[in-house]
Amino acid sequence: MPKIVAIDFETANYPRNSAIALGLSVIKDGAVTARASWLFRPPANGYNNIYIRPDFIAIHGIRPQDLRGKPDFRGVWPDISAYLDGADLLIAHNAGFDRSVLYGVTGHYGIDLPRFGWQCTVNLSRATWPQLPNHKLPTVCAHLGIGLNHHDPASDAEACAQIFLAAVGSAAADSVAAYDKIYHGAESMAETVAAAQYRMGLRYLKGDGVTQNSDKALGCLRRAAAQGHADAKRTLEELL
Numbered sequence: 001m002p003k004i005v006a007i008d009f010e011t012a013n014y015p016r017n018s019a020i021a022l023g024l025s026v027i028k029d030g031a032v033t034a035r036a037s038w039l040f041r042p043p044a045n046g047y048n049n050i051y052i053r054p055d056f057i058a059i060h061g062i063r064p065q066d067l068r069g070k071p072d073f074r075g076v077w078p079d080i081s082a083y084l085d086g087a088d089l090l091i092a093h094n095a096g097f098d099r100s101v102l103y104g105v106t107g108h109y110g111i112d113l114p115r116f117g118w119q120c121t122v123n124l125s126r127a128t129w130p131q132l133p134n135h136k137l138p139t140v141c142a143h144l145g146i147g148l149n150h151h152d153p154a155s156d157a158e159a160c161a162q163i164f165l166a167a168v169g170s171a172a173a174d175s176v177a178a179y180d181k182i183y184h185g186a187e188s189m190a191e192t193v194a195a196a197q198y199r200m201g202l203r204y205l206k207g208d209g210v211t212q213n214s215d216k217a218l219g220c221l222r223r224a225a226a227q228g229h230a231d232a233k234r235t236l237e238e239l240l
Contacts, residue, residue: 002088003028006121006164008156009101010060012042012052016104019073020052020062023153024083025161030169032161036083037154038076041067043108060151073105087116093137093160095120121163124193127227128167168193169200169220194227201232 004027012018023037039062041050050064057063084090092098095118106113125135132139137159141148146162149155201220204213218239224232 003086004089004091005084005087006091006157006161007098008092008153008160009098010062010153011101012056016100017108018042019101019105020067021153022080023157025157026083027161035154035158039067040070040076041072043072074109077111089119090116091119091121091160091164093121121160124167125163168196194224194229197224198229198232
């Protein structure tokens with residue numbers, strides 16, 4: 001089954017290679033199955049000479065003394081890569097930031113990465129809950145009743161995973177990941193999710209690999225139609 005990994009980085013400074021913390025949550029079979037987090041020293045600092053911008057400390061609460069004695073990113077990469085191995089899709093809330101940090105810090109240390117598909121749960125939230133005043137992580141979590149210790153990377157990654165599952169539905173999560181792996185970049189986020197929901201609706205209608213369930217089929221088709229999927233609208237018109 002497809003493997004989806006939610007990630008969240010915190011940094012010491014503005015350069016994207018200054019990562020100091022990472023949290024992740026793994027989604028398989030429509031549920032979060034693993035969680036992990038790491039602290040590590042930023043590059044270009046002595047072993048105990050660690051600088052973190054005070055305004056960044058005010059955001060994430062990570063202080064130089066929290067990193068003393070920790071390895072740099074190279075020291076935790078074997079553990080991190082074990083979680084990323086075989087991932088079909090990486091997700092993050094504001095994926096552009098976390099993607100740039102991942103490639104910035106691995107590039108700094110000369111670590112080669114495979115090509116991952118990416119999805120942003122900010123954009124996914126905008127498509128799914130357009131009525132919210134904004135789509136920042138605390139706002140979406142409050143709307144969904146998801147517990148959050150904001151800027152704790154483990155908590156942020158877990159929240160991102162739960163938002164993804166709430167938006168696409170646990171039954172459709174694998175379908176979204178597989179679809180994105182094939183068609184990454186060919187469609188918008190809303191189009192990708194709507195297409196996955198449409199296919200899940202058809203599977204529930206026919207009992208194709210899942211237990212036949214007309215209520216779940218209609219729910220998936222309605223969500224796809226609400227995001228503009230033409231075939232889902234036509235199918236609903238035929239059914240209702």
